[in-house]
Amino acid sequence: MGSHANIAIGRRHGAVIPQIDSTMESLGEELLREILVKLPTRDLARCCCVSRLWRIVVQEPSFRKLHAMAAHVISGPTETLAVTEIRGMRIRLEAVVLNVSSEKTMCRITDLAGGYSPSNACNGFLCFAANVEEWPVHVCNPVTGDKMKIAPPPEMKDARSRMYAMGFSASTHQYKLFRLSFHDSSGHYLDVYTLGGHDGWRRNPHLLPCAARYNCEFPPPVLIDGKLYVLTEPPKYNQASDKVIVIDVASEAHCIYHLPEEFTGAVIAAMHAFNMSGQLCIAMRLAGDRWLRFWVMPLPPFGNWELRYTFDMDVEDDGGQDKTGGAWFDAGDRVLCYRVQDHLYMYDTSNNKHEAGGGGSMKMQWDQKIPLPAVPPHERQRWSVYGGYRPSLVSPRLAFASNAPQQTDEQERFEQALMHTLGCKKASRSKKQLSTNVGPADPNDDERAAKRIREPTG
Numbered sequence: 001m002g003s004h005a006n007i008a009i010g011r012r013h014g015a016v017i018p019q020i021d022s023t024m025e026s027l028g029e030e031l032l033r034e035i036l037v038k039l040p041t042r043d044l045a046r047c048c049c050v051s052r053l054w055r056i057v058v059q060e061p062s063f064r065k066l067h068a069m070a071a072h073v074i075s076g077p078t079e080t081l082a083v084t085e086i087r088g089m090r091i092r093l094e095a096v097v098l099n100v101s102s103e104k105t106m107c108r109i110t111d112l113a114g115g116y117s118p119s120n121a122c123n124g125f126l127c128f129a130a131n132v133e134e135w136p137v138h139v140c141n142p143v144t145g146d147k148m149k150i151a152p153p154p155e156m157k158d159a160r161s162r163m164y165a166m167g168f169s170a171s172t173h174q175y176k177l178f179r180l181s182f183h184d185s186s187g188h189y190l191d192v193y194t195l196g197g198h199d200g201w202r203r204n205p206h207l208l209p210c211a212a213r214y215n216c217e218f219p220p221p222v223l224i225d226g227k228l229y230v231l232t233e234p235p236k237y238n239q240a241s242d243k244v245i246v247i248d249v250a251s252e253a254h255c256i257y258h259l260p261e262e263f264t265g266a267v268i269a270a271m272h273a274f275n276m277s278g279q280l281c282i283a284m285r286l287a288g289d290r291w292l293r294f295w296v297m298p299l300p301p302f303g304n305w306e307l308r309y310t311f312d313m314d315v316e317d318d319g320g321q322d323k324t325g326g327a328w329f330d331a332g333d334r335v336l337c338y339r340v341q342d343h344l345y346m347y348d349t350s351n352n353k354h355e356a357g358g359g360g361s362m363k364m365q366w367d368q369k370i371p372l373p374a375v376p377p378h379e380r381q382r383w384s385v386y387g388g389y390r391p392s393l394v395s396p397r398l399a400f401a402s403n404a405p406q407q408t409d410e411q412e413r414f415e416q417a418l419m420h421t422l423g424c425k426k427a428s429r430s431k432k433q434l435s436t437n438v439g440p441a442d443p444n445d446d447e448r449a450a451k452r453i454r455e456p457t458g
Contacts, residue, residue, distance in 0.1 A: 032057055037067050040076070041124075041143070041391040042102070061398050068394035074123055074170055076390055077331045078275065081106075081126065081142065083118050084383040093117075097126065097142040100385065101332060106142040118384070120220045122166040122175065124392025125399075129164035137164055137177060139195075139396045142389075148396035150177065153191045153201035158183050163212060165221035167228050167249035175400065176249055178228065182211040192252050195400035209256050212245055219273040219326075222280060223388045226250060229280050229297075231273055240268040240284060244297075260295055260305045272327040275387050276336075281308070283327040283338065290314060291363070292338065294327075309336070309347070311364045326385045339385075344370045 036044060036057060044067060048055040057063055067073060079101040086094040093116050095109040115130040116138070128138040133155055140147045155162070162181040168174070175195040182188045188208035193201045211233040218241075222229045226249045231241040240263040247254045259282065269285045270292075280297040294309040325339040334350040346368040375381050 029053070029057065033063060037063070037070055038072070041067075041073060041393060045143070045393065058393070061395070064392075064394040065398055068124060068392040068399060069173060073390060073392060074168070074173075078387055079332075079389045079391065080328050080330065081121055081386045081389050082383055083126070083386060084381060085117060086381045087114050095128075097140075099142075099389075099391075100328075101330070107140070107145040109140065109145075109147075112138060118220070118386055119164045120166060120223060121386040121389040122168050122223055123388075123390045124394065125166065125175075125396055126386065126389070127164060127166040127177070131161055131163065133159065133162075139166065139177075139400070141392065141394065141396055143391055143393055144395060146395040146397065148400060150193065150195075153179060153193070153203075155181060156183060156186060156189075158185055160184055161211075161213075163221075163230075165223075165228050165230065165247075167223055167226070167247070169226045169250035171226065172250050174250070176252075178247060180208060180212055180230065180245075182208075182233075190247070190252075190254060195396075204252055204254070206254070208245065208254065210243065210245070213241075218271065220384075220386060222273050222275055223249075224275050224280060225278060229273065231271070231282075232256075235265070238267050238287070240264075240266045240271055244273075244280070257297070257302060260307075262293075270325065272325070272338075274328050276308075276329040277331065281327075281329065285313065294336070307361060309364055310361060311338075311345070311347070311366060313340070313345075328385045328387050338366075339372070342372050342374065344368075344372055346370065 032054070036047060036054070039047070044058060048058050079099060082098040082100050084096045084098070086096075092110060093112045093114050095112070095116075095118070097106040097109070098104070099106055109128075112128060113130070113135075115132050115135065116128045117130070119127045119129045119137075121127075124141055124143070126140045126142055128140060129135075134152060136152060137150045138147050139150065159181045160183065162179055165178045165180070167176050167178060169176070174197075177193045177195060179191040179193075179201075180188065181191070188211050190204040190206075190208055191201050192204060212230045213233040218231060228245075228247040228249065230245040230247070232243040232245060234241050240259075242259050242264045243256050244259060245254055246257055263284065266284075267287045269287045269289070270283070272283045274281055274283075276294075276296060279299060282295045282297075283292060284295070285292045290313050292311045292313050293307060294311075296306045296308045298304065298306065325341060327336075327338045329336055329349075334348065336347045336349055338345045345366040347364070347366050
């Protein structure tokens with residue numbers, strides 16, 4: 001009897017009990033889904049190698065969407081991404097996404113214009129945006145490489161700059177895209193788009209109290225427990241930000257929180273913001289000062305900032321090298337990391353060595369100083385780190401499927417029409433029929449295309 005043969009349980013009074021092999025098979029798949037949905041993302045990806053059935057279940061779009069919204073995925077420990085950006089003579093951006101935690105290359109993105117840069121990471125997605133009017137936003141899953149393009153909201157003509165950030169609220173299970181636009185005369189605005197919603201972009205009725213900035217010298221927005229933290233624009237060039245904008249993703253309300261008094265009017269060598277164990281941490285070194293200080297923002301209800309660490313950087317300059325660096329916290333190993341150009345400094349916070357000497361005011365020494373590989377000399381390349389990443393297998397097109405205002409440009413429409421027309425002519429020739437009408441697309445095209453979709457990797 002083959003593995004797919006019908007199974008008869010027995011007979012009673014001459015009647016055959018209904019055969020249940022299909023029922024058992026369906027029940028087995030449901031139990032398998034119940035088990036697999038509880039696995040971490042990397043373990044789930046490896047399950048594709050177990051059997052054909054497991055592979056089918058894991059690659060099912062509805063299952064991936066269910067897994068991506070599981071509590072252990074959206075609230076699990078965060079990881080850090082490193083994104084290299086290569087420009088130069090090329091017209092387009094070449095970005096390579098690396099996972100610092102797993103030490104693996106995740107994907108390579110080569111189809112974005114040179115004005116794009118990563119804005120922030122949000123759960124299993126990485127957001128790319130540009131400070132250019134009317135340019136769309138791209139949301140990418142680094143595991144699968146799949147992207148979704150979202151048209152920007154209408155913009156007033158006097159906008160001098162804008163920035164984007166993606167946020168997630170665990171209480172509402174909603175992803176939202178925020179655009180902060182800054183104007184010299186009419187104020188500063190916050191526009192919000194609920195990914196997967198039907199209302200499109202909407203403008204927050206309350207103006208932002210001040211402008212913000214994000215570039216190679218200022219950190220990207222930081223997402224922590226449903227709140228986005230954005231450092232404000234400093235009063236003068238080379239000065240430190242003295243405030244942070246806090247945006248609640250669920251309610252879309254925003255407020256201002258002041259940084260420590262040490263930041264006010266200070267001329268900085270470097271300033272970086274990141275998530276440290278669920279709290280906003282800001283690393284700052286003053287120009288001409290050798291001490292790098294890490295300040296931690298108190299949890300709500302907000303109180304005073306805590307000076308957590310102070311490190312001797314053995315330099316006294318204007319911070320030209322620090323500005324090309326970055327700071328992040330490895331939550332798994334509890335290691336504090338700080339990059340200064342071609343060196344990486346590391347400190348193991350689990351030892352709690354600072355507590356014996358008076359907390360953050362004690363001058364600390366790094367545990368390790370590691371030289372970084374040299375950037376190829378012929379490339380105009382930079383790389384930055386982005387925290388808040390939690391790996392997922394779901395495609396942004398599936399996760400945010402709705403009436404999303406996806407932008408299809410003229411070139412894309414031409415390519416689609418050309419492929420459709422050429423395919424129809426080829427089919428008509430095989431049938432030896434001449435027709436001036438363009439027929440419908442082959443229904444098997446989507447199925448064949450689906451087989452060419454990139455396989456997920458751990």
